[in-house]
Structures are given as C-alpha cells and as structure tokens.
Amino acid sequence: MWKKIILSAAFTFVGLYALFQVGYYATSTPPFCGSCHEVNKYLISWQTSAHKDVNCLDCHQPRGELGKVQAKARGLNYVFQHFSGDYTIPTQAIVSDQNCLQCHLGDDKSFPNAAKLKNTPRVDHYQTIKKAQSCLDCHRATGHDVDIYLTRDLKGVKQL
Template identity: 70%
Template sequence: MWKKIILGVGITLICLYALFEIGYYATSDPFFCASCHEVKKYTTSWQSSAHKSINCLECHQPRGELGKFQAKARGLNYVFQHLTGDYTVPTRAVISDRNCIECHLDDNSAFPKTIKLKNTIKVNHYQTIKKSQSCIDCHRDTGHAVDIYLSPDLNGIK
C-alpha cells in the first residue's frame, strides 16, 4: 500500500515538474514577456543592446531551480497586474550581480564570446567586487535603456 502511495506521489511530482519546465521555457522569450507586460519599450531597447543574444531571465532571475519558480511567480503577479490594470512601470527590475559575474568571469560556457572581467584594463573589477559594489552601479544601461518612461529622448521607442 505505502509503495503505491510513494510511487504515485513520485510520479505526480515528476509530471508536475515536467509541466513546469515546459511552461517555463514557453514563457521565457523576451517577446512573450513584452506581450503581457508594460515593458515593450524595454524589449525594443534590448534588441539593440550588447545583451541582445540572451533572454530576459539570464539577468532578471536568481540562479537555480528555485530562481525559476521565483521568476515565474513574479511573472504571474505581472500578468495579474496587467489584466486588472493595477500596475506600475517596472523601473527597478531584479538583477543579481551573480548573473553578471557568472558570464563575465567565464563561468557560463553558453556565452563564450563574453567580455571577461580579467580582460578589462580601465577598471579593476575584482577590487570593485571586493568593495561590495553592484555591477549596475556602473553598468545600469547595459542590457537595455532604463527609465525609458522618464526619458524624453527615448519616448519615441514603441
């Protein structure tokens, strides 16, 4: 009896996780994000950025499986806000320095042409990291323009 219950629970959990993964990848494209969120201008700006070859979640989600759940829970909240009209312009999106460092310290083999921190001459990034300064202190506009809704020169982006 217990073996059947444990097997049933195990199979159910595996199926639920597989469905989550399918949904995760189906809803992780930047254009999917822009279709529901009030971030169309950010997506358009991203298309001409240095990071145009990576999707939103490479920067805007915590690493690991729990990061996927956290990002999609946040996404469901954005969908609810969009559908009810009860939203604010997302000007302070979540970005973890760990996401920047993973690629720019050469820890992510998926992006081999990434500019590496060790190859930068102007700034000693290791000292910056040791001082607990955030990457976005200096690189706020790297992935896409920010504060688009506040900037008159970017209001022409649709």
C-alpha cells in the same frame, strides 16, 4: 500500501515538474516578455544592445531551479498587474550580480564570446567584486535602456 503512496507521490512530483518546465520555457522568451505594453519598449531597446543574444531571464532571474520558481511567481504578479491595470512603471526589475559575473568571468559556457572582466587603471573589478558593489552601479543600462517611461515631470506614466 506505502509503496503505492510513495510511487504515486513520485510520479505526481515528476509530472508537475515536467509541466512546470514546459510552461517555464514557453513563457521565457523575449517576445513573450515583450507582449505586455509595459515591457515592449524595453524589448525594443534590448534588441539593439550588446546583450541582444541573451534571454531576459538569463539576467532577470536568480540561478537554479528555485530561481525559476521565483521568477515565474514574479511574472504571475506582473500578469495580474497588467490585466488589472494596477501597476506603476518603472517596475523594479531584478538583476543579480551573480548572473553578470557568471558570464563575464567565463563560467557560463553558453556565452563563450562574452567580454571578460579585467582590471584597468580606471576600474579595478577585483575590488568592486570584493566590496560586493553592484555591477549595476556602473552598468545599469547595459542590457537595455532603463526608466523608459519615466518623465521629468513624473506625469503620464500610466498613459500608455
């Protein structure tokens, strides 16, 4: 009896995990992300950036399997906001310094040509990392332009 329950639970878990992975990869491409008008201008800007060969979630998702779950939960919230019209632009996109460092310290073998961090007379990246200073403090618009919909008069953001 217990063997059947454990075996059923294991098969259910594996099946749900496989289904999640299929859904994850189907909804993790830049064209999919850019299909909402709130993100489309960011996608266009990304296509001319130095990071144009980097998938959106390589930057905008915490590492690991739970990071995938967190990113997709956030994505479902964005979908709800899109269809309900209950959104404010700019949204708060998440970029973890861990993602930047993984590529730019050479730990991510998927991007062997990524520029490696180095210290210069002007910038000591060692101290920046040691102080836990965010990469975005200096490199906020590296992946794509930011605050695209924000105007000086703070009007018209929802008139997309």
